[in-house]
Amino acid sequence: xxxxxxxxxxxxxxxxxxxxxxxxxxxxxxxxxxxxxxxxxxxxxxxxxxxxxxxxxxxxxxxxxxxxxxxxxxxxxxxxxxxxxxxxxxxxxxxxxxxxxxxxxxxxxxxxxxxxxxxxxxxxxxxxxxxxxxxxxxxxxxxxxxxxxxxxxxxxxxxxxxxxxxxxxxxxxxxxxxxxxxxxxxxxxxxxxxxxxxxxxxxxxxxxxxxxxxxxxxxxxxxxxxxxxxxxxxxxxxxxxxxxxxxxxxxxxxxxxxxxxxxxxxxxxxxxxxxxxxxxxxxxxxxxxxxxxxxxxxxxxxxxxxxxxxxxxxxxxxxxxxxxxxxxxxxxxxxxxxxxxxxxxxxxxxxxxxxxx
Amino acid sequence: xxxxxxxxxxxxxxxxxxxxxxxxxxxxxxxxxxxxxxxxxxxxxxxxxxxxxxxxxxxxxxxxxxxxxxxxxxxxxxxxxxxxxxxxxxxxxxxxxxxxxxxxxxxxxxxxxxxxxxxxxxxxxxxxxxxxxxxxxxxxxxxxxxxxxxxxxxxxxxxxxxxxxxxxxxxxxxxxxxxxxxxxxxxxxxxxxxxxxxxxxxxxxxxxxxxxxxxxxxxxxxxxxxxxxxxxxxxxxxxxxxxxxxxxxxxxxxxxxxxxxxxxxxxxxxxxxxxxxxxxxxxxxxxxxxxxxxxxxxxxxxxxxxxxxxxxxxxxxxxxxxxxxxxxxxxxxxxxxxxxxxxxxxxxxxxxxxxxx
Ligand SMILES: CC(C)[C@H](C(=O)O)[C@@H](O)C(=O)O
Ligand SMILES: CC(C)[C@H](C(=O)O)[C@@H](O)C(=O)O
Numbered sequence: 001x002x003x004x005x006x007x008x009x010x011x012x013x014x015x016x017x018x019x020x021x022x023x024x025x026x027x028x029x030x031x032x033x034x035x036x037x038x039x040x041x042x043x044x045x046x047x048x049x050x051x052x053x054x055x056x057x058x059x060x061x062x063x064x065x066x067x068x069x070x071x072x073x074x075x076x077x078x079x080x081x082x083x084x085x086x087x088x089x090x091x092x093x094x095x096x097x098x099x100x101x102x103x104x105x106x107x108x109x110x111x112x113x114x115x116x117x118x119x120x121x122x123x124x125x126x127x128x129x130x131x132x133x134x135x136x137x138x139x140x141x142x143x144x145x146x147x148x149x150x151x152x153x154x155x156x157x158x159x160x161x162x163x164x165x166x167x168x169x170x171x172x173x174x175x176x177x178x179x180x181x182x183x184x185x186x187x188x189x190x191x192x193x194x195x196x197x198x199x200x201x202x203x204x205x206x207x208x209x210x211x212x213x214x215x216x217x218x219x220x221x222x223x224x225x226x227x228x229x230x231x232x233x234x235x236x237x238x239x240x241x242x243x244x245x246x247x248x249x250x251x252x253x254x255x256x257x258x259x260x261x262x263x264x265x266x267x268x269x270x271x272x273x274x275x276x277x278x279x280x281x282x283x284x285x286x287x288x289x290x291x292x293x294x295x296x297x298x299x300x301x302x303x304x305x306x307x308x309x310x311x312x313x314x315x316x317x318x319x320x321x322x323x324x325x326x327x328x329x330x331x332x333x334x335x336x337x338x339x340x341x342x343x344x345x346x347x348x349x350x351x352x353x354x355x356x357x
Numbered sequence: 358x359x360x361x362x363x364x365x366x367x368x369x370x371x372x373x374x375x376x377x378x379x380x381x382x383x384x385x386x387x388x389x390x391x392x393x394x395x396x397x398x399x400x401x402x403x404x405x406x407x408x409x410x411x412x413x414x415x416x417x418x419x420x421x422x423x424x425x426x427x428x429x430x431x432x433x434x435x436x437x438x439x440x441x442x443x444x445x446x447x448x449x450x451x452x453x454x455x456x457x458x459x460x461x462x463x464x465x466x467x468x469x470x471x472x473x474x475x476x477x478x479x480x481x482x483x484x485x486x487x488x489x490x491x492x493x494x495x496x497x498x499x500x501x502x503x504x505x506x507x508x509x510x511x512x513x514x515x516x517x518x519x520x521x522x523x524x525x526x527x528x529x530x531x532x533x534x535x536x537x538x539x540x541x542x543x544x545x546x547x548x549x550x551x552x553x554x555x556x557x558x559x560x561x562x563x564x565x566x567x568x569x570x571x572x573x574x575x576x577x578x579x580x581x582x583x584x585x586x587x588x589x590x591x592x593x594x595x596x597x598x599x600x601x602x603x604x605x606x607x608x609x610x611x612x613x614x615x616x617x618x619x620x621x622x623x624x625x626x627x628x629x630x631x632x633x634x635x636x637x638x639x640x641x642x643x644x645x646x647x648x649x650x651x652x653x654x655x656x657x658x659x660x661x662x663x664x665x666x667x668x669x670x671x672x673x674x675x676x677x678x679x680x681x682x683x684x685x686x687x688x689x690x691x692x693x694x695x696x697x698x699x700x701x702x703x704x705x706x707x708x709x710x711x712x713x714x
Contacts, residue, residue: 075551089551119481119589140519140553147554157522158558162497165514192602194432194446196497197504201515227610228618231588232476245549249606253584261585 002035003310006066008095011045011079011088012283013293013346014072020295020350021070021302024322027354028306028315039066043095044074044088044283054091060098068309069095069276070302073283097137101268101276102168103175104136104247105304108234108254108264113327116338117259120231130237130254131183133176134247136268138168141244162198164243169205171271176241177213186238188219190226190246202243223250230254255280262294262335265301267308275309277301291345294333296323299353322356359392360667363423365452368402368436368445369640370650370703371429377652377707378427378659381679384711385663385672396423400452401431401445401640411448417455425666426452426633427659430640454494458625458633459525460532461493461604462661465591465611465621470684473695474616477588487594487611488540490533491604493625495525498601519555521600526562528628533598534570543595545576547583547603559600580607587611612637619651619692622658624665632666634658648702651690653680656710679713 007022009015022038029036041062047054054074063069074088084090095101110118110128118125143161151157173189180187189206191199203220210218221229223246229236230253242250255261264280279297287293300323307316331352332341344352364379366372379395386393398419404411411431420426431445441447452458467475467485475482500518508514530546537544546563548556560577567575578586580603586593587610599607612618621637636654644650657680664673688709689698701709 084554084557087551093552120477124476143516148558151522155523156558157520158553158555159500159518159520160553160555161516161518163514163516165508166512192605194444195450196515196517197441198515198517200441201505201513224605224609227584227606228613231610231613232616246606248549248581249584249603252581253588253610256585256588259589 002037003067004037004039005305006039006041006063006069008041008043008063008069008071009046010043010072010074010283011076012073012285012288014074014283016288016291016346017279017293017295017298018070018072020346020353021298023350024299024319024353024357025302027357028318031318031357032312032315034312034315043071043091045076045079047091048079048082048086048088053086054088055094060095063095064099068274068305070298070305071276071278072298073279073281075283076285076288093141095276096268097142099274099276100137100270102135102137103172103269104134105179105267105269106132106134106251106255106264106280108132108251108258110258111260111263111327114258114260114263114336117336118257119259120257125234125257128234128258130234131179131239132247132251132254133172133179133239133241134251135164135168135172135243138164139244162196162245164198164202166201166205169202170209173206173209173241175269176239177209177216180216180239181213184238185215186217186219188221188226188237188240190221190223190240190242190250192223193220194222199243226250227253230257251280260336261297262333263296263300265297265304267301267304269308273309275305277305291347292334293346294335295346295350296333299323299350318357319353322353325356326352359394360424361394361396362662363396363398363420363426365398365400365420365426365428366403367400367429367431367640368433369430369642369645371401371431371640373645373648373703374636374650374652374655375427375429377703377710378655380707381656381676381710381714382659384714385675388675388714389669389672391669391672400428400448402433402436404448405436405439405443405445410443411445412451417452420452421456425631425662427655427662428633428635429655430636430638432640433642433645450498452633453625454499456631456633457494457627459492459494460529460626461491462536462624462626463489463491463608463612463621463637465489465608465615467615468617468620468684471615471617471620471693474693475614476616477614482591482614485591485614487591488536488596489604489608489611490529490536490596490598491608492521492525492529492600495521496601519553519602521555521559523558523562526559527566530563530566530598532626533596534566534573537573537596538570541595542572543574543576545578545583545594545597547578547580547597547599547607549580550577551579556600583607584610587614608637617693618654619690620653620657622654622661624658624661626665630666632662634662648704649691650703651692652703652707656680656707675714676710679710682713683709
């Protein structure tokens, strides 16, 4: 009954925050006797440095053989000048696609203890709890043809293809309907069906499936309006489902509404529930190595992993309760610090969570 | 020296708000002896009802022969069930493309009198003044191939093409560099160059042009980060330039930061300075015909028109000063009403601006 977890710290603050999350996992492992084991691997810039590519096929295969993957973050200025196909981000895209992780779940939750951190007025965001379900292995991220060509008149032209088939839409739609069913029963599908044919099909598939989920109230919204409504009145949303590109944009906007993107975990799942878990924030090269990054998003990603992929809900609850407790104690890393609280380092925050367990 | 303006009221609240803007134009016309004349035309649902299509070729040609176009808004539930190619929005896309209006300027300004209307904290948005420069006749909005096809396995697949050539990027980039030069000298170009080849080319072209504008500080930002930064710290931006789709999303988010999208005008220009002017908001079918819509965005669009296309800066200044004056007087339509102010109708607001002139 042992569960193997692939640890991919990545770049920038990745190693620091992942270290704390692993310490937390080791603590719940002992406490609840979960039988976890860990394997360390390389992705992103770290993999480029070691192997000349951001994710080796061997690493991809090894990750797929584990029960779940915990990732830090990838990228940084050191690798910005490389050819595009060996940039750190390509490692992330390769693991998502290679393991079929089409369902990206990005919760945007406002922690009551951190209500002041938001740039929005308290009454607009208090109690905010949105789940963005983003399609992660299709759309314009992976569509072919793509590239840069030279036209007959000698000028260059760049092109990408935004493409979805019915089955791709259907499987992510079902993930979203089912998530809505377990929450407040509201699903908003975001598209640009007044301009883009691919999203006309998107809307059709959602409408076709709706009768199978009579307990879920489905609505549709254009992406420009969704961006506006997220700013104006975000609490109108429960679950939002959308494609890869719109999901990238809207999930970051939604995360930032909470003012504490350093707190937000994410899960990327395949058909069998296998998943990759990572914080919503990036590799923050500007503060890497200083020991001041917030490890909580990664710790909460580890909790999501226990719940969704390893079916260890009790241990997940324990981690989430411990995080809430350290926030109640007033401990804050620099990114979420406000006056009157106690500023702590990455390691101090991790240790506090471990102790709260 | 007569200047002919094509008036396209469109649908929903379009006719009500345009009526007030025309009254304001007539007033400055008399006051400054501008020699304006007006021609009324049809677009959107109104054109579908009359001619079976959202913009006739004759109407397009007539608009092109005028010195500028003032548009209300298009669309509404009445036409939502029509075939896609005769939906009201297609009229808008056709006039943009048909008249070569590639440069869409969308200012997001917080009026000090309306500071409370924003959902963001006052310190985050006070003094906000961003100009979004959106490419309007290319990108995924117009890219070919596009459509919905049936695959060999019988399932449907939707597809669109995101495409830009160097010359398309260059002309919108120049518009943006020049706008930045007249403002605070900061230009942020938004792309997704870590994933999309078409935006790799976008970034290359911006970088290539930058040395020609040494007085402008150019930066690049990924679109997901831009959506985040608009929420977190919008005042970091001066001019933002981006493609059609990202511009659609970001300009709406930016507009909503001000809390008063009913105040925001926009201009869509071609190479010669000819332009179409319209409010940033839509046709608001829910409140159409009630006489409560805010005409100020359209009135301010008329001012932009005088300044950019008709070279009548003095008259434009006068309109903008008049709008500021009625706000100072505490007059508010329902959308921007806060306690202590005087709630007025569409017509009352228009008349107040006329009188302030
Ligand atoms: C790093 C980048 C390729 C990635 C994406 O666009 O998906 C990131 O922004 C994310 O959202 O996980
Ligand atoms: C109505 C629609 C086609 C249009 C667009 O997407 O460009 C609108 O949202 C806008 O921004 O003017």
